[in-house]
Amino acid sequence: MGKLLVENKTIVTPGEELAEGMDFLPAEGTFRDKDKIISSGLGLVNVNGRVIKTISVSGKYIPKTGDTIIAKVTNILMSGWILDIDSAYSAVLSVKEAKDFIRRDADLTRYYNIGDYIITDIVMVTSQRLVDASMKGPGMRKLIGGRIINVNCHKVPRIIGKKGSMVSMIKNATDCSIIVGQNGVIWINGSPENEIIVVKTIKKIEQEAHISGLTERIKTFLEKETNKKINIEKVE
Amino acid sequence: MGYTKRNDGRKFDETRPIEAKAGIIKRADGSAYFKMGKTVAYAAVYGPREIHPKFLQNPTKGKLRCYYNMMPFSSVGDRVRPGANRRAKEIAMVTEKAILPVIDLSKFPNSVIDVFIELPQTDAGTRCAGICAASIALADAGILMSDMVAAVSIGRVDDKLVVDLDYSEESYEGGTVADIPMAVISRTGEISLLQMDGNLSREDLKKAVEMAKKACSKIDKIQRDALKNKYEVKK
Amino acid sequence: MSIEQKDHILGFLEKGIRFDGRKLDEYRPITVERGFSENAEGSARVTIGDTEVLAGVKMSIMEPYSDTPDEGTMMINAELLPLSNPDFEPGPPGIQSIEIARIVDRGIRESKAIDTKKLCLKKGEKVWSITVDICPINDNGNLFDASALAVLAALKDAKFPSYDGTVIDYKKKTKESLPLKKLPISCTVIKIDNHFIVDPTNEEEKKVDSRLTVEVEEDGTLCALQKGGDKPLTAEDIDKMVGIGIEKSKELKKFL
Numbered sequence: 001m002g003k004l005l006v007e008n009k010t011i012v013t014p015g016e017e018l019a020e021g022m023d024f025l026p027a028e029g030t031f032r033d034k035d036k037i038i039s040s041g042l043g044l045v046n047v048n049g050r051v052i053k054t055i056s057v058s059g060k061y062i063p064k065t066g067d068t069i070i071a072k073v074t075n076i077l078m079s080g081w082i083l084d085i086d087s088a089y090s091a092v093l094s095v096k097e098a099k100d101f102i103r104r105d106a107d108l109t110r111y112y113n114i115g116d117y118i119i120t121d122i123v124m125v126t127s128q129r130l131v132d133a134s135m136k137g138p139g140m141r142k143l144i145g146g147r148i149i150n151v152n153c154h155k156v157p158r159i160i161g162k163k164g165s166m167v168s169m170i171k172n173a174t175d176c177s178i179i180v181g182q183n184g185v186i187w188i189n190g191s192p193e194n195e196i197i198v199v200k201t202i203k204k205i206e207q208e209a210h211i212s213g214l215t216e217r218i219k220t221f222l223e224k225e226t227n228k229k230i231n232i233e234k235v236e
Numbered sequence: 237m238g239y240t241k242r243n244d245g246r247k248f249d250e251t252r253p254i255e256a257k258a259g260i261i262k263r264a265d266g267s268a269y270f271k272m273g274k275t276v277a278y279a280a281v282y283g284p285r286e287i288h289p290k291f292l293q294n295p296t297k298g299k300l301r302c303y304y305n306m307m308p309f310s311s312v313g314d315r316v317r318p319g320a321n322r323r324a325k326e327i328a329m330v331t332e333k334a335i336l337p338v339i340d341l342s343k344f345p346n347s348v349i350d351v352f353i354e355l356p357q358t359d360a361g362t363r364c365a366g367i368c369a370a371s372i373a374l375a376d377a378g379i380l381m382s383d384m385v386a387a388v389s390i391g392r393v394d395d396k397l398v399v400d401l402d403y404s405e406e407s408y409e410g411g412t413v414a415d416i417p418m419a420v421i422s423r424t425g426e427i428s429l430l431q432m433d434g435n436l437s438r439e440d441l442k443k444a445v446e447m448a449k450k451a452c453s454k455i456d457k458i459q460r461d462a463l464k465n466k467y468e469v470k471k
Numbered sequence: 472m473s474i475e476q477k478d479h480i481l482g483f484l485e486k487g488i489r490f491d492g493r494k495l496d497e498y499r500p501i502t503v504e505r506g507f508s509e510n511a512e513g514s515a516r517v518t519i520g521d522t523e524v525l526a527g528v529k530m531s532i533m534e535p536y537s538d539t540p541d542e543g544t545m546m547i548n549a550e551l552l553p554l555s556n557p558d559f560e561p562g563p564p565g566i567q568s569i570e571i572a573r574i575v576d577r578g579i580r581e582s583k584a585i586d587t588k589k590l591c592l593k594k595g596e597k598v599w600s601i602t603v604d605i606c607p608i609n610d611n612g613n614l615f616d617a618s619a620l621a622v623l624a625a626l627k628d629a630k631f632p633s634y635d636g637t638v639i640d641y642k643k644k645t646k647e648s649l650p651l652k653k654l655p656i657s658c659t660v661i662k663i664d665n666h667f668i669v670d671p672t673n674e675e676e677k678k679v680d681s682r683l684t685v686e687v688e689e690d691g692t693l694c695a696l697q698k699g700g701d702k703p704l705t706a707e708d709i710d711k712m713v714g715i716g717i718e719k720s721k722e723l724k725k726f727l
Contacts, residue, residue, distance in 0.1 A: 010468075011464050011467045011468055013384065013459075013460045013464065014338070014375050014380075014381035014382065014383055014384050015338070015381070015382060015383030015384055015422050015423045016460070017423075031382070033423075038382070038423070040380050040381065040382055041375070041379065041380045041381055042375045042376065042378060042463055056378050057467055058265075058377065058378040058467075059265070059266075059378015059379065060265055060283075060284065060285075060377075088285050088344060088347040089286070089347065090286065128295045128345050129345055129346060129347075145478065145479050146479060147479055154378075189479075192482060192486050192488055193486075193488075195490075196491070196492045199490075199491075210467075261609045262609055262611065263557060263610060263611065264554070264609075274509055274510075278554060278608060280554040280555070282553075282557050285557070303553070303561050305552075307527065307604065307606050308527065308602070308604040308606075309508060309510065309512075309514060309527025309528065309529050310508075310511075311510055312510045312641050312642060314531065315529035315531065315604075318548065318564075318604070319563065320562075350553070352552070352553050352554040354554050356507075356508065356525055356527070356606065357509060357510050
């Protein structure tokens, strides 16, 4: 016995009543107050059977174990590097977790220097939000050249697309290398004209992420900008 | 003689016209514009972010810091000298206390949420406009909040209780005046800001609180609409 | 910033475009709105791209300075509000806001844009004092030019309040404008490596080698200059940048 008080997939605001009745289960972004389920922030409400959650649409990146991100080196210590991950918290990359083996007395600036951007994984987040990074995984490296843009990290899934289909479509159309960090930091490298098209496309996805038919619209947009025909591969 | 008709013709329980927008300052993590009559407030939220200096860090909970400032050209009459003053500091503090009940500080330890409130134009009710703007801006910034907060000044002008006192009423000379700014937490109706300037009977205070709750529930709808307008799926 | 990132922007500049697709001498879209404030004697809101700045004029009556007994006074003040940029801190104006205020002030003062003699009410006793305050709302680069434009627009918008000889009635505005003789336009040109660009975004401001703010009167006369940035300029650089400044000022003038 329970009643939904809002329409699924609509925007809800903090303190808004989402459902009443003990049947519903409050998940991420919601809490129970007596027999009501309440939203604990601004988000898109998502009802799946009896489980109600809200998906954040705004706000800074919150580091999660397993995320692959793009970070900027802001400080170098004896034991490693301090990274700005575009979040409330910095991450630490210890010497042991760098991509290659580094001798004890080596000059760390020769590997990653202040201002360098790197692709790295988040391997641990403590309850006090101390964040550990590691570059041991595949594809981890220092980024050379290219440019960095910042997007709303909540739009990253749409920018990447199902199994990477959206970002692949953009890469193929523009011949650019594109790396999308889960923290909303994106690295782009290609010819100037094509990079500008990539940035325009990503900004368009950011603004129109919630409107249906996104993939078709982006395909049309890219075709117009690059004067190339694009084939969208079916993704299972 | 009594205050029989409001200076601008409003009903006694009517707020001035309100306009609210979310996300209008691109560099901020969250922001809002809130206009109540002639009083205009901007609020920008930066955070959660690292707190400096380091000794202010608290490993169990984060910090909420509010700042309030009137721009030098914001009032009728003399220029407002820029710089922190005691009034601004006090307003910043009560603003912080008005919002704190809906924020769970334990969710962002070792960091701070900074809320900057700036007023380019003032006509009384500035701390209330600031709180209304701040509440929208915090939600816009994706901060976890159990509810939203609205605020309004109830006044006693001579023999009448009125909602949303403007400057002409605050400085009314035909009788005594009381100015009672209040902030109300939307769902529970609890009061998180209560101040009073002037003199007031106990019965009038009770009535004023009820009037504030009613007025704030209308303001609350406008605040939520501002957020939904920014994020709503446009079909 | 790393060498690799700097080289990357040079690849763009060599082709005559910037990260956002603009040409090197292209300004972002500009809007100027006059009179947004009901309480100030004059006001203006300027946007250049996403950068937004408010300026407000306040007038009062004071004793003149002893060395200029028949002239009114003018002061420009800027506060880099922490509201507008995550790197701005609350507190008294830092050197950045002081620099912006003083550059804009110099342009207006040196060009004698305001006829301060016309601000005199009674020699040696009473003169009008004009203060313009600059308050950025969003800083997405080029606060210099946005602030200068906002101040000029606000001065143009300003009207004297009523004064009966003893008391100023701020609530009653007269139809009398400020005695503005000229409108000096500010254009900031920046040098990255050996390329010159105008209207930098925040990202571009971080890569600046040097900058030159040029303030120009209608006939091309320079009325203020300020060089900033860590690297020096050659004589050719300066002439080139001044030329760009004069050219661009004609475009910017149209917004007033």
